[in-house]
Amino acid sequence: MAEEIYRQNRVSDVVWHWQKEGGAPTPSTRKAEIIKGLVGIVIGYSIAAFLYFKKGHTGMPVFIVSVSTIITCCAFFIPPAFHRIEAGFNRLAHGVGVALAYILLVPLFYTFFVCSHACMAVMGIDKLKLKKPANEETFWEERDPITDKSYYRKQF
Amino acid sequence: MNILGISAFYHDSAACLVQDGKIVAAAQEERFTRIKHDENFPVNAVRYCLAEGGVDPDGLDAVAFYDKPINKFVRILETYMSIAPRGLKPYMLALPIWMKKKLWIPLQIDKSLELAGLKMPDHLYFPEHHESHAASAFYPSPFESAAILTVDGVGEWAASTIGHGRGREMEILKDLKFPHSLGLLYSAFTYFTGFRVNSGEYKLMGLAPYGEEKYKDLILDKLLTIRDDGSFRLNMEYFAYLDDVKMTNDKFAELFGGPARQAESEISARERDIAKSIQVVTEEIVLKMANHAHDLTGEKNLCMAGGVALNCVANGRLLREGPFDDIWIQPAAGDAGGALGAALTVWHLVEEKPRIVVPGKDSMQGSYLGPDFEDDEIEAYLKQNGYVGKRVEDEDAWAKEIAQIMADEKVVGLCQGRMEFGPRALGGRSIIGDARSSKMQTVMNLKIKYRESFRPFAPSCLEERASDFFELDCPSPYMLLVAPVKRARCKGIDDTDSVPMREQINQLRSDVPAITHVDYSARVQTVTEESNRRYYKIIRAFEAETGYGIIINTSFNVRGEPIVCTPEDGYRCFMRTEMDVLVLGSFILRKEDQPAWDQADDWQQEFKLD
Numbered sequence: 001m002a003e004e005i006y007r008q009n010r011v012s013d014v015v016w017h018w019q020k021e022g023g024a025p026t027p028s029t030r031k032a033e034i035i036k037g038l039v040g041i042v043i044g045y046s047i048a049a050f051l052y053f054k055k056g057h058t059g060m061p062v063f064i065v066s067v068s069t070i071i072t073c074c075a076f077f078i079p080p081a082f083h084r085i086e087a088g089f090n091r092l093a094h095g096v097g098v099a100l101a102y103i104l105l106v107p108l109f110y111t112f113f114v115c116s117h118a119c120m121a122v123m124g125i126d127k128l129k130l131k132k133p134a135n136e137e138t139f140w141e142e143r144d145p146i147t148d149k150s151y152y153r154k155q156f
Numbered sequence: 157m158n159i160l161g162i163s164a165f166y167h168d169s170a171a172c173l174v175q176d177g178k179i180v181a182a183a184q185e186e187r188f189t190r191i192k193h194d195e196n197f198p199v200n201a202v203r204y205c206l207a208e209g210g211v212d213p214d215g216l217d218a219v220a221f222y223d224k225p226i227n228k229f230v231r232i233l234e235t236y237m238s239i240a241p242r243g244l245k246p247y248m249l250a251l252p253i254w255m256k257k258k259l260w261i262p263l264q265i266d267k268s269l270e271l272a273g274l275k276m277p278d279h280l281y282f283p284e285h286h287e288s289h290a291a292s293a294f295y296p297s298p299f300e301s302a303a304i305l306t307v308d309g310v311g312e313w314a315a316s317t318i319g320h321g322r323g324r325e326m327e328i329l330k331d332l333k334f335p336h337s338l339g340l341l342y343s344a345f346t347y348f349t350g351f352r353v354n355s356g357e358y359k360l361m362g363l364a365p366y367g368e369e370k371y372k373d374l375i376l377d378k379l380l381t382i383r384d385d386g387s388f389r390l391n392m393e394y395f396a397y398l399d400d401v402k403m404t405n406d407k408f409a410e411l412f413g414g415p416a417r418q419a420e421s422e423i424s425a426r427e428r429d430i431a432k433s434i435q436v437v438t439e440e441i442v443l444k445m446a447n448h449a450h451d452l453t454g455e456k457n458l459c460m461a462g463g464v465a466l467n468c469v470a471n472g473r474l475l476r477e478g479p480f481d482d483i484w485i486q487p488a489a490g491d492a493g494g495a496l497g498a499a500l501t502v503w504h505l506v507e508e509k510p511r512i513v514v515p516g517k518d519s520m521q522g523s524y525l526g527p528d529f530e531d532d533e534i535e536a537y538l539k540q541n542g543y544v545g546k547r548v549e550d551e552d553a554w555a556k557e558i559a560q561i562m563a564d565e566k567v568v569g570l571c572q573g574r575m576e577f578g579p580r581a582l583g584g585r586s587i588i589g590d591a592r593s594s595k596m597q598t599v600m601n602l603k604i605k606y607r608e609s610f611r612p613f614a615p616s617c618l619e620e621r622a623s624d625f626f627e628l629d630c631p632s633p634y635m636l637l638v639a640p641v642k643r644a645r646c647k648g649i650d651d652t653d654s655v656p657m658r659e660q661i662n663q664l665r666s667d668v669p670a671i672t673h674v675d676y677s678a679r680v681q682t683v684t685e686e687s688n689r690r691y692y693k694i695i696r697a698f699e700a701e702t703g704y705g706i707i708i709n710t711s712f713n714v715r716g717e718p719i720v721c722t723p724e725d726g727y728r729c730f731m732r733t734e735m736d737v738l739v740l741g742s743f744i745l746r747k748e749d750q751p752a753w754d755q756a757d758d759w760q761q762e763f764k765l766d
Contacts, residue, residue, distance in 0.1 A: 008533060014207040016722040109236070109248075113241075117238065120238065137383065156226035
C-alpha cells in the first residue's frame, strides 16, 4: 500500500517549504520565465527588423536575432542557463543604473541642495536646530491634535 | 474587519493582521527570509498573516503602513539642504532607494498582496511612525488610560514623543525632533564601541555593568544640553550621521581618547566605561522624560515603545525609581511593532471601534503570534529526512523528560507552539538550560551561540517564584525588565575591579550563576500557565527535579542568524552547534541518535556577524 503523504495546512504551506524543496519550480515561476523569454525575443526581433529594414545593416540584425533566439530557447528548455543569462543582465542593468544615478544625482546635489543651503543660511533658517541652544526652558515641541480622519489616508 | 499592518524599509520589516480588533498574527520578515533585521518589504510575513487569519482573496478590508513616507522623504531632503555641500555620500545611497522603492508604497503593497493571492482593498492608511509606536504600546496594554512614551532613532521628524491614551482615544502631545534623538545617541556609542548599529545596542547594554561611569560628565558636558523635563539637544559637531555613512566623527574620537573600536577586536576598559556612561545617561534621560509625561498626563500608568524601550536596564530603573505605579512595554517595541500599531490605529482611531480592556491582562497573547506546526507534520518531516526523534504525547511526561535533560547540564533547543513576535524568545523558539550551572554561560556563549563571552543570559522563571529569586514585585512576561537578584542568593566577590573581564564572567555570583550578570542583575521573564502552558510545565518539572523554578532562556539561533521559525530551521541550528537535545513540538531528538551532519556545510559564512 502506498505510504500516505502528509498534506500541509494553509499556514505551514506558506511558511515552510520542506515538501517542495528540490522539486520542480512552481508553475507561476515557470510562466514568468517563459513570458520573459517571449518578451526578449519580441524586443530582439524588433530591433533587428529596425536595423535591417530601416538602416540597411545585415551583420548586427543576424547577431541580435541569434542571441534573442538562444535566450528564448533557454527560457523554454534550459531554465538554469536562462537564470544565468538573466543574472548577467541584472548585473549589467544595476551597473547602468548606478552610473545613471551618479550622472543625474550629483549635479542635482551641487545645484539644488547647495543653493538651497545657501538660501537657508541667508534667511537664518535652522531647520535641524544645529545652532547651540539658547536659554529655552524646554526642547519639547507641542503637537496639534489630529481632528481630521482623512489625515490617515495621506502619505504626508 | 481584516486590517493588515505593515512596517518596512528601515529595519525589522514585519506584518500583522488584526481581525475585528483582535491581534490574530504578527511576524517579522527576517524569520522567513533568514536575513537578520531584514528591511525589505515583508512579502512572506504578509502571506503568513493572511494565511493564519484565513483571509479570503477579497477579504482584506484595509492596509495600514506604519509611517508617512512622503514626510520622511521631505525630512531627508531638508537634511541635505541644511548640510550641503557635505552629505554627498549618504545622499547617493539614500536617493536611488527612495526613487526605486520607498516612494511607491501602495505599489509595493499591491504587488505583495497579489503574490498572496489577494485583492488590494480600497482603504490604505498611513499613521505617523511614532503614532504607530504609541498605538502598539497603548492599545494592547492592560490599562484603561495611560501616559505614553515612545523613544527611538527617528520616524518622519519625531525621535521621541509623549502621548496620552484614554479608552480608544490616543493623542500625541509633544515631541522631540530629528536629529536630536536618544536612539541615535545610543546607536552612535554602539558604533563607536565596535558593535553594529540597530543590532549591537543590546551588547552595549550588556557590556555596561563591566565598566564605570567615567565618561558620564564628559557626555553631559560636551555632547548634549539636557533640560529637567528630559528634552535635549545634541551637539551635532561630534556626530556624523547627518553627513556621512557613519555615526561619529574625528572630533568625537578625540573626545574619547582615540578612534572607534574595530569590530571583533579586544574590548578594552575604555569601551566598558563608555558603555556604562552612556547607559547611565540614557537611563537618566528616560527617567526625566517619564517624569515629564507623568506631570503632563497625571496618569499612574505608563506605556512605552520604540527601540529605546528595549533597553530593559533603563526600564527596570524606571519601574523602581520613576513616578508610575505600573509600566507596560510593547514586546515588539522596535519598528516591527509599528505594523501592529498602524493596524490598531486604524481599528480604534479611524474606524472608531471601542477598546475592551481586561485589567491586568494585555491583548498580546504572550506575544506568541507567529506560526505553529502540527506534530503530524513534524513527524512526516523527520521521517522523510531520516531524523530520529521520540514522540512524547503526554505533556507532563514530555516536560519531565526535558527537565531531567536540563538538570544533567545539557543544553536544549526548544521549538514548540507559536513563534514569538518581537526580538525576544519567550519559550517558543528558545535555547534553554540549567540556571544553577556554573559553566552554562560560557558553554552557551562559545559553543552554542558563538557570540561574545561577556554577554549575559536571561532567566525564565515561574511567575509565582519570581520574588524568591529577584527584587521584582510585578510580572515581566516579555523579558523587558532587569531586576536585581535577591540579596540572600548573592555571593560576595571582594575584588572585582582587579580581575580581568574574562575571569569576571566566570565568577560565581549567586546560586543561579548562569543568569546573574556581573552587577547581580538579571533580565527576567516570568512565565504563567496561561501564557505558555507547555513552557510553564517544563519549568515546573525542572523545579520538581531540582527545587529551582528557574531556567536559562536564550533565543534559538547562532550569532547573526534570525531566531528559528520552522522545525527545519531548528534542526539545522541544532546540528550545527553543540546543543545536546532538540525539542520539536512533542518530539525529543538527541544529538547522538541523529544521522551524520554534512560538516562541509559552511554555515559560519552564512550569517553576517551582528
